[in-house]
Amino acid sequence: MKNFRFQNKTDIRFGTGRLDVELHDAVSQFGSRVLFVYGGHSIKKSGLYDTVTGLLADLQLTELPGIEPNPKIDSIRAGQKLAKDQDIDVVLAVGGGSVIDAAKVIASAKFYEGDPWDLVKDRGVTRRKLQQLPVVDILTLAATGSEMNSGSVISNPVTYEKLGTVGPNTPAVSFLDPSLTFTxxxxxxxxxxxxxxxxxxxxxxxxxxxxxxxxxxxxxxxxxxxxxxxxxxxxxxxxxxxxxxxxxxxxxxxxxxxxxxxxxxxxxxxxxxxxxxxxxxxxxxxxxxxxxxxxxxxxxxxxxxxxxxxxxxxxxxxxxxxxxxxxxxxxxxxxxxxxxxxxxxxxxxxxxxxxxxxxxxxxxx
Missing domain, CATH: 1.20.1090.10 (Dehydroquinate synthase-like - alpha domain)
Structure with missing residues (x-):
């Protein structure tokens, strides 16, 4: 067996009924300015959107909806701008792996002055030298494992590239409620x-x-x-x-x-x-x-x-x-x-x- 070093700092909150009790403190421990990142209409249809916004009503939520499957670099650019303009403290990702992947790169891009595609193109060499905002996520799809790793996969439709990038940190807190995947x-x-x-x-x-x-x-x-x-x-x-x-x-x-x-x-x-x-x-x-x-x-x-x-x-x-x-x-x-x-x-x-x-x-x- 080869030598290895293993470290993972993600705080996993697994099971039902945890959001009502734990979400507010899990997010607010990092600050009050929250970038709320999500995908399409599914979290609104399921009621999860209303739950999250209600639980965090006293915080300053800035929304970034519309994260795509195979998340696109333009979504990262939009998130970078919001994170800088609103001086975001913490990124909240609600969705599957694509949403969480995007959130992690946005969390790094706040501290980068150039195009965030640079952070993807070099496979994370630059990202790992940057700060990264804490990411809290609520998982709604079992698939990628993004909720407990530091990787992201981002697509660039202009160059026809889909590349993996690794950041300095895994998500800070991940809520894994299997009942959220019933629908x-x-x-x-x-x-x-x-x-x-x-x-x-x-x-x-x-x-x-x-x-x-x-x-x-x-x-x-x-x-x-x-x-x-x-x-x-x-x-x-x-x-x-x-x-x-x-x-x-x-x-x-x-x-x-x-x-x-x-x-x-x-x-x-x-x-x-x-x-x-x-x-x-x-x-x-x-x-x-x-x-x-x-x-x-x-x-x-x-x-x-x-x-x-x-x-x-x-x-x-x-x-x-x-x-x-x-x-x-x-x-x-x-x-x-x-x-x-x-x-x-x-x-x-x-x-x-x-x-x-x-x-x-x-x-x-």
Missing amino acids: VPARQTAAGSMDILSHLLEQYFDRSKNNDASKGMIEGLMRTVIKWAPIALKQPDNYDARANLMWSATMALNGIVSVANENGWTVHSLEHELSAYYDITHGVGLGILTPRWMSFILTKDATTAEMLAQFGRHVWDLEGDESYAVAQAAIDATFDWISRLGFPMTLPEVGIEGYSAILMPVATA
Whole structure:
């Protein structure tokens, strides 16, 4: 096992009924000038918007609505201007990973005099030298794990780039109430579940040796997602299903399962290229690419058969002594599970017809 250092300072508030009691103090401890960042109309339709604004009525709320899925750099620029003009003390993000990703970059951009795209383009080298406003978030979608990590992914439609950037801090406080995800549409539940599984797979298939502690945790989390995602789709208000998905999403990308691993994050890199150009849902892109990537590495590199076979035996409960056969069965099981989530499984199904020859196997496999 390789050397590592692990530190995560996010204060997690998990469970129902916490906002009424704890939100005001969690936000106001950092000041009274709050930048309230959120996405579309879903938090207004659900009543969460009224709850938040009511609980924080005595604070100075400046709103930044309209954060997009695959958040765009123009939203960050708008947030930077508001943060500077209103001398914001704390950023409150209410939504899923895209909203929280945007909030973290805005929290850094307040202290930057240039274009915030610079903070993304250099992958966070500049951000990590800057101050960052505290971020408090209320999670409404189990998917990215942004609520307990320092990363963000931001898109630039002008340059067709979608890049990850890492800041100096994780969110200060994250409220994780599984009941807030009861109203998440099935397509978003499916896409979020795929994102969780992909985060785990990216960290599972690595070249480090004898890191059984990390691999064992990842296997347990993958089995959890595989079990509970279909239940959440059939029973949207099943608390146990939503709770297991929410905590799995957080654990998948808060750094704990990646320690001592050597990860390539290949599938995410491929998907970022797709959604940078075509703006498809991130989880959908991952669902299309993941089993094809597995098949590709199995056919191109015989040494991957044992890793894929271990995945099949420990996660899918497959049996068999011949590693290549078990590996192929594991890929088939993964493909079938993704398909049962209701995913489109080819690029033309998501409107991508003009792909290059490089992407042809993905589209036609």
